[in-house]
Amino acid sequence: MAAMVGVRRAWKQRMAAWQRRWGTEVGLFLRQPLALIGLALIGVFGLMALAHPVLMATVWNRARFDPIVGYDASQTPHPHPPTPQHLLGTDGFGRDVLSQLLVGTRVSFGVGLIAAAVAVLLSVLLGGTAGYFGGWADAALMGVADVFVLMPPPVVLLIFGLLLRLNWPMVALSYGVLSGLGAQAVVVKSHTLVLRNRSFIEAARLAGGGHFHILRKHILPGLMPLLAAHAVFTVVGAVLTESLLSFFSRTTYYLSWGSMIWMGQQSFRWFTLEGQWHVILPPAFALMGFCSAFYLVGRALDEVFNPRLRRV
Amino acid sequence: MRDEILVDIQHLSKLYPVETGFFTRTNLFVHAVSDLNLQIYRGESVGLVGESGCGKTTTGKLLVRLIDPTEGKIAFHAEDGVVDVATLRGKALKRFRRNVQMIFQDPYESLNPRMTIYDTVAEPLDVQGIGTLPEREERVAELLETVGLTPASSFMFRYPHELSGGQRQRVAIARALVVEPTFVVADEPTSMLDVSVRTGVMQLMQELADKLGVTYLYITHDLAVARYMCQRIAVMYLGKMVELAETEELLHHPQHPYTRALLSAVPVPDPTYKRKPMEIKGGISKPINPPPRCRFYERCPIADDFCRDNDHPPLEDKGGNHFVACYKV
Ligand SMILES: Nc1ncnc2c1ncn2[C@@H]1O[C@H](COP(=O)(O)OP(=O)(O)OP(=O)(O)O)[C@@H](O)[C@H]1O
Ligand code: SF4
Ligand SMILES: [Mg+2]
Numbered sequence: 253m254a255a256m257v258g259v260r261r262a263w264k265q266r267m268a269a270w271q272r273r274w275g276t277e278v279g280l281f282l283r284q285p286l287a288l289i290g291l292a293l294i295g296v297f298g299l300m301a302l303a304h305p306v307l308m309a310t311v312w313n314r315a316r317f318d319p320i321v322g323y324d325a326s327q328t329p330h331p332h333p334p335t336p337q338h339l340l341g342t343d344g345f346g347r348d349v350l351s352q353l354l355v356g357t358r359v360s361f362g363v364g365l366i367a368a369a370v371a372v373l374l375s376v377l378l379g380g381t382a383g384y385f386g387g388w389a390d391a392a393l394m395g396v397a398d399v400f401v402l403m404p405p406p407v408v409l410l411i412f413g414l415l416l417r418l419n420w421p422m423v424a425l426s427y428g429v430l431s432g433l434g435a436q437a438v439v440v441k442s443h444t445l446v447l448r449n450r451s452f453i454e455a456a457r458l459a460g461g462g463h464f465h466i467l468r469k470h471i472l473p474g475l476m477p478l479l480a481a482h483a484v485f486t487v488v489g490a491v492l493t494e495s496l497l498s499f500f501s502r503t504t505y506y507l508s509w510g511s512m513i514w515m516g517q518q519s520f521r522w523f524t525l526e527g528q529w530h531v532i533l534p535p536a537f538a539l540m541g542f543c544s545a546f547y548l549v550g551r552a553l554d555e556v557f558n559p560r561l562r563r564v
Numbered sequence: 565m566r567d568e569i570l571v572d573i574q575h576l577s578k579l580y581p582v583e584t585g586f587f588t589r590t591n592l593f594v595h596a597v598s599d600l601n602l603q604i605y606r607g608e609s610v611g612l613v614g615e616s617g618c619g620k621t622t623t624g625k626l627l628v629r630l631i632d633p634t635e636g637k638i639a640f641h642a643e644d645g646v647v648d649v650a651t652l653r654g655k656a657l658k659r660f661r662r663n664v665q666m667i668f669q670d671p672y673e674s675l676n677p678r679m680t681i682y683d684t685v686a687e688p689l690d691v692q693g694i695g696t697l698p699e700r701e702e703r704v705a706e707l708l709e710t711v712g713l714t715p716a717s718s719f720m721f722r723y724p725h726e727l728s729g730g731q732r733q734r735v736a737i738a739r740a741l742v743v744e745p746t747f748v749v750a751d752e753p754t755s756m757l758d759v760s761v762r763t764g765v766m767q768l769m770q771e772l773a774d775k776l777g778v779t780y781l782y783i784t785h786d787l788a789v790a791r792y793m794c795q796r797i798a799v800m801y802l803g804k805m806v807e808l809a810e811t812e813e814l815l816h817h818p819q820h821p822y823t824r825a826l827l828s829a830v831p832v833p834d835p836t837y838k839r840k841p842m843e844i845k846g847g848i849s850k851p852i853n854p855p856p857r858c859r860f861y862e863r864c865p866i867a868d869d870f871c872r873d874n875d876h877p878p879l880e881d882k883g884g885n886h887f888v889a890c891y892k893v
Binding site: 265266268269272273450451452454455456457458459460461465469470473474 | 625628630658661662664665666668669670673674675676678679680682684687688690691692717720721722723726736739740743
């Protein structure tokens, strides 16, 4: 009996299958309260980052609200506690803290996402090639990875910072390179090796598939969950490292949560809790919130893709 | 039809270096397959039987060129001429892949869990650029029904984890047959399946052989399975072929002491037939740099000094296409 499967119907079934597959995984992901909290927080930070240019263009006067060169002469002394005009007050230089906080969000997203993209790309190139091709490519590339494993990104970046002033794209890039070529490449390699030795790869070779076909259709999709987890954890690490560098003034002068915290602790007496809490607490909480958000998403991804963690 | 050679294997060997350390170069080799000679005729099914680790899978993978031989020739008689499988490259290798396929032991491993059944079965068509999308869908649907996954439309866009072991192996069979190969290596295709579905899969493979004229090399460690599936049986021991004969001839008149030992472990379905039991000592080991004498010497109950002092016996015709590699039969 020849089966008639109309093209249109086939596409519908394909969609349904796709939904069943990703539906369960997305469902598992969304069923976790941690994931929802994480996503919601990321959403809030996203809105904050978007809000800054909008507010600058509409209600905020550039001279008074610019995060770096703004100054409000009508409210002295600085730092000034919150007022209806400056919802989070001003810092020691008379600049609006809320405006700074929003710009800092943008920098954090920039640092985190660039670092994650670079790290994932490099770890796949290095670890994937080593794991898939093996042999001398493996030995050579893993030699490179071994060197990078010995260089924890925050430490190396602090040393970089002593030698030259870094801007945030440099921080992001270096963090991405260091973590991508180091530990992440090693993990991607061992994962690739496991995938490569499964017999569906042999079946793909028997089908006539070359390396490109196998990497694209079998290896890369198999690596995706791992890469997603790496990406979110890289965001956390990169943002924390950037803050650390900015806090110690090892970066060029741009605004980030780290430099805000440094600014705040100038006017904050730690043990008596006297002074201007409104300068230091907003960036501190923002930093914690941002990192927790991505961490929670990472944990939730792990729960979905590593069945041994899954509670049935 | 019986006389037309499809695959002609000459002096085929595969040696694996034994990993001793990262920097030390080893001169120890596992002789996984060693000087194997076999002619497979168009339309027949040859069983390859032997204990675990004797080189069955290695032989199968050599024949479909998943691994490269250390030595030897595999002449494959395709419609458009004879090719040497061992040296195929590029376009010629890709064309060869349309003629020869393999079915793997473990259907849980051989299907990509992230691909639908359709995508898995259509992969060879996709890679080889055969047909348009509607034609491929048509072909896959037809084939799924042929292998007993009916109605095809309810299986095509499922994922492997939504199928049972037997159904998965049927999918793997469909994938192997989608390019209409002439020769299929089946590597213990039923050994990982529930006993209840084994017969079904075996029957299917036999039907397909008749219907599509496929030639099988059927790898198994189970003589009963080989008897059901194959016209001829080759027995392997530690990388060497020790006996080759027509199925019934081999089962009723085994000559090599190893075959006789294997058979005395199998219950005889025919109560009128009496077989002398043969006991062998010890277990199978790895053929690492084996000494130049009969591979079976250590376990052979009838070995003598001649066996010890001479090289591994050649495979000789003992009459009626019954080949045995033993000095004492
Ligand atoms: N890639 C490899 N590297 C090194 N040794 C190998 C490799 N593949 C197989 N071998 C060795 O070659 C020998 C034959 O292996 P093979 O898998 O062909 O046996 P088999 O007859 O298929 O066994 P089984 O019944 O367990 O599947 C074994 O000793 C095995 O350890
Ligand atoms: S050649 Fe000798 S050792 Fe080898 S199987 Fe025959 S009798 Fe046994
Ligand atoms: Mg095997």
